[in-house]
Structure formats: structure tokens, C-alpha cells
Amino acid sequence: MKRRTLLAASAAAALPAAAFAQAKTKIVWWHAMGGALGEEVNRIAKEFNASQTDIEVEAVFKGTYPETLTAAIAAWRAGQAPHIVQMFEVGTGSMLAAGPAVKQVWQLSQETGIEFDPKAYLGGVRGYYSLSDGRLASLPFNSSSSVMWYNKDAFEKAGLDPEKPPATWNDVIAACRALKAKAATPVPMGSAWPIWIQFEQFAAMHDLVFATKSNGFDGLDTELKVNAPPFVKQMQRLLDMSKEGLFKYAGRDNAADAIFPSGEAAIGFNSSAARAAVARDAKFRWGEALLPIDPEVNAKPINSIIGGASLWTMTAPNRTAGEYKGCAQFLKFIGRPDNDAVWHQHTGYVPVTLAGYELSKKQGYYEKTPGADLPILQLTRGEVTANSRGFRLGRMAELRNIFSEELEKALQGQQGAQAALDATVTRGNRVLREFEKTTKG
């Protein structure tokens, strides 16, 4: 008898604790934001956790974007997918083909009753992550565009006007020659994300066909067209500049991140999200400028495209409706204008919601930090065409690698610009056909 009461008492004592533990729904969020950006991500998770009592978001850093993609796929196959994963824009094609592995935003909205209005998002951002009928597939999170950073001290030293960054490619070359002549910096120009910035953005802004079927938006049977004359011209320009000692290739993807803030190059192409790092590391006066254009290719440039990533909700065998609801609430929290504006101002990513943009304007952010609205202006310039909506090519990370390999071979003098781009097209199309086959299956 005595023992029984003891048992009951201990059960009663244990109950509230258990109930409390169960009441908090745990949401795991995998992301690819290292360094200063990672701290921002942790801040968001912390603020969300403090804002309510039911859900606990745990942010987990999973490495680079491609590593996060691979990890998410492996986890899903093992039934251990995270609730939410941050996926870079070039992985969008793969995620859209992932069927039951993901719950697209519109599905999540339907199931949980939490509304997401696609119209709240900037056009260029929304288009990238929606289905063709306008339903949102993933939630826009960190979107950037690319810009040109330049070293005002070095410009002055080379006798250039520090308040007048080069606007066309001919201006860039002239500026680089001046910088080289005065040895203002060890190298005149460098570029992070060479393929994204020098070819994908170049294609969008100059309204060039990068791949058929609206860069893949209108069908899996898309083909690369990057061996057309304007692309050859662009690559030849980079090859010539490299040969002349005006441009230094420092690796793929973000390998050249440090080349501008360290002061090695006076002109550095990078994502607009490099702002935080530039502001922190640069020991000189710097400016932000629009990407240069080539008026001979197209005198009326249109919008650039976004880079960055969006948030996908993933499925797992034992996932409950409560957990999905938690995901939806968290996504809703991230999309709130005030949170969007803070994220934008802290990181240099563009605001993804119109309200977040308006709020930043109202707060006087752009007067305080001149140049911070350049990426937004560049993203919204002109009318969006089939060539400037973005990219929806399967296995696009691999396509970029192929492109990089051929560019690197050309930079070593093993092949000319035309041959490099022809090889990119041949090899790239083989990958696209393979993706088409696996997806149609």
C-alpha cells in the first residue's frame, strides 16, 4: 500500500515535467551561414524562441550550401530530415523535383491554415521560388544580388574619380589599366562567384538566352546556349584581362571573398551580402556600385537576378501535424517585415518583402548607408523577361562546376574562349539530359 502511494506520488511529480517537455515542439533548422551570418541566424532562432512558449527552434550549421544540400538529401533518405533546411538558389530545381520529400509553402499553408501571401515578396525574389502558377514553393529568406565593390583610396592613388565607379566594361578595363600603372593595389580586379556574376548575371542584365525554355522555367528539355557571341566576348574579355595582369582569378564560388576586403584587389565583384565582411575588414574607404554593362551587347540593361537561399520544409516519417504547424509559424515569423528589415540591414542581403523594404526606407537606412539600396535598384531595373527571371536548371551546382573547369582551362591558356564555352555547352547539356531522364523516370 505504502509502495503504491509512493509510486503514484512520483508519477504525479513526473507528470508536469513530462507534459512541459512535450508541450515544446522542437523544430530543427539546418543552415549554411557561417561566421557573422551564422550569428545572425542564431539571433533569429533565439528571438523566435523568446517570442512564444510552444516551439523551440534549434539552428544547426551544416557547412557550405552544397554540403547542406547533400546532408539534407542523405538525411531524408534515412528518415531523419530536418524540419526546415536552407537551400541555395541553384538547388531549387532539385528541391522542386523532390516530390514527397518536401512540403511546399502552399501545401504547408493549406494544412496548417497559416497564410502566406506571395504578393508580399519582391517580384524578382518571388519568381525564383514559386511554381509557374504563382504558388510559393519555398520561403524566400536570404536573397542577394551581386555588385561591384571598389577601393576609393586606390582609385584616388591611380588618378581616378573615387565618386565615379566605372559603369561599363570598357570603363572597368580603363580603370584597371590606371590602377595597374600606379600599382595602387597588388592586382586591379578580382571576382568571387565568377560564373554567377560574370556569366549568369551578365546574361540576365543584357537579356541574353543562357538556356532555352526561359532558363528552364518552362520545361526540363532546356539546353544551354552560352556559346553565343556575347558570352564569347565576355569570356574573351576576362581572358585578355587576366593575361594583361588586370584580373586575378582566385578560385570558384566564394574562394575570392577576401580579395577585395584585404586590399589585394581595388575592384572586387561579390554578392551584396559581402557588405558585412567588407565593412568589418576593409582598412580603406570603399564604395558599392552597380555591375558594369556592355553597351555593345545591350545598351538598355534590365534587372539582375538574385542569389542566396530560401527555406524548405522537409518531411520525415513520424512528423506530426504539430511540428508542421511549428514550421509554418517560424516561417511566418521570419517573413515579418520588422524581422526582414533587421536581417537586411545587418547582413547586406536585400529585403525579401516589400514591407521590409518600405520599413527600411522609413527608418532612413539608405540615407545612413549610401549604396545599400543599389542591389535592390539593380534587381528591379526594367521589365523582367524570360531571360532575367532566374534559373531553374537541374543539377545546376554541377553545371557551375563544369563552367568553372572550362574557364580555368581557358585561363591556363589550354583553350580559347569559344572552345571553352562550346565544351561547357556540350558537357552541360549532357547533365541536363541526365537530370531530365532521372526526373521523368
Place this chain on the structure above:
Amino acid sequence: MERRTLFGGWALPAAFVLPQALLTILFFLWPAGQAIYGSLTRQDAFGLKTQFIGLENFVDLFTDPLYIESMWRTLGFCLAVTFLSMGVALLLAVFADREIKGRGIYRTLLIWPYAVAPAVAAILWILLLHPQIGMVSHALKTIGINWDYKINGTQAMLVVILASAWKQVSYNFIFFLAGLQSIPRSVIEAARMDGARGWRSFRTIIFPLLAPTTFFLLVVNLVYSAFDTFGTIQAMTQGGPGKSTETLVVKVYRDGVVNLDLGGSSAQSVVLMLGIVALTVLQFRFLGKRDKT
């Protein structure tokens, strides 16, 4: 002469074999089976749709000029690493085998690099050779060599060969030293009486007597350079620039893990597995024969 233990039943011997059998099944047969099955299919990254396509992956592989190119590149890389690491190790072993002061210290120091993980070894070499921050590259630049292995394929290949060979020197050193010590002193002394010293003694007496060790190391080094160098290459060049340091294992990783072409990557693994099987058979045959004679 044969010694054989006789067991009464089958249960006890089976129990002895079981742990090893389990390990083999778990870590070899099962994954190898998966690879063979995977190589005959085409599947999307998430494994949602899997089609059986027979040998199509293999046909694709061997009609792909890039794969053939990668095979030749791997062969060249393996031979270079093997000869460099074995050559240096042999030289060091011959000197460390002499009666010199403090040879215990030399020997210990020479064995050290073997304990360094491949990725860490790669980082050490990066610190030396990095085009912007490396000390060696700095020195090379002052004597007028334009050192930048990030865009120069030949230099990149040189760098990964150097780093990979350096790591293996210790291992080879141990074996060569043991081999040298097992050569009967009387043979060498007899040769000396006949007037053979130095290089001549090495060429006609020591090197032939080291042949079994050398052959064993040859096979081990070829396998090492073909497979265990993944960590070093991945950390240093990721197979670039272009494809200039992309060996077959790097390509398996690139196509499977990064590009998520699981069928094609499995087919490459199967090809590599066949390569290992061939090398192993060769080694068993050759060494087995020597033992019998």
C-alpha cells in the same frame, strides 16, 4: 611440417570466424553489393524513382573522354607518388641503417608524418605553398617563378604529388629499414671482401635482397596513392584547377556526393573495386610463388 589444430565440431570454429565474417559482411559485402546494384540503376537524388538500366552507366563511363582522361591522370599520379615516396624512403632507410649517432631520434622523427591525418597534412602543405600566404611560394616568386597552383594545373599536380608522397615516406621507411636489417651482415661483409662497396654493393647485393619488401611496398603504395590520397587532394585542390588533379576517387566523390549522380558514381566505384581486386590477386600470386620456391 604443416601444423593444424583439430576441432571436434563445427560450432567452435564457426564462433571464431563469426566476428571477422560479420565485419566483412557489414563493411565490405553489403556496401559493395549496394554499389553494384546502384551501378545498374538510374536514380534521382532523393531515391524517389529508380530505374534498372543494365550496363548503361558503364557504357556512358567508358565512352566519356573525361573519364578516360581521369584514368590516365590517376595512373600518372599513382606512379609519381609511388616512385617518389619509395625512392626517398629507401634513401633515408639506407642512411639510417648505418652506425650513426642518435639514429634512434632520426628514425622516430622520420616515422612521425605517418601519424598525421591526410587533411592535416594537406593544410601543412597549403601553409607552405599557398600562392598568397605560403612561404615557399614567396621564395619561388622572388626567384621569378610565377607560382599559383590555383590556376596552374601542372603546379597543382606537383603539389598534390608532393604532399601525398611525403605522407607515405614514413610507412615505406619502416618497411625498408626492417628489410635492410634482416639482410644477413655476413653476405654484405663477404661482398666487401670481394671488393664491392657503396653503390656497387647496394646495386648487386642489397637491392636484390630487398626485392620482396620492394614489391610489397609497390602494391601498397599504388593502392595508397589511388585511394587514400582523397583527403589530401580534396583539402588542397578539390580536383581543380579545371580537372587537372581530379583522380578517379575524387571523381567518384564529386559525381556521387556533390553532383548526386548516384548511378554513375556507383559504376565508377565498381570499376575501382575491380582494380583493387586485380592488384590484390597479382600480389598474392607473386608473393605466394616466391614463398614456395
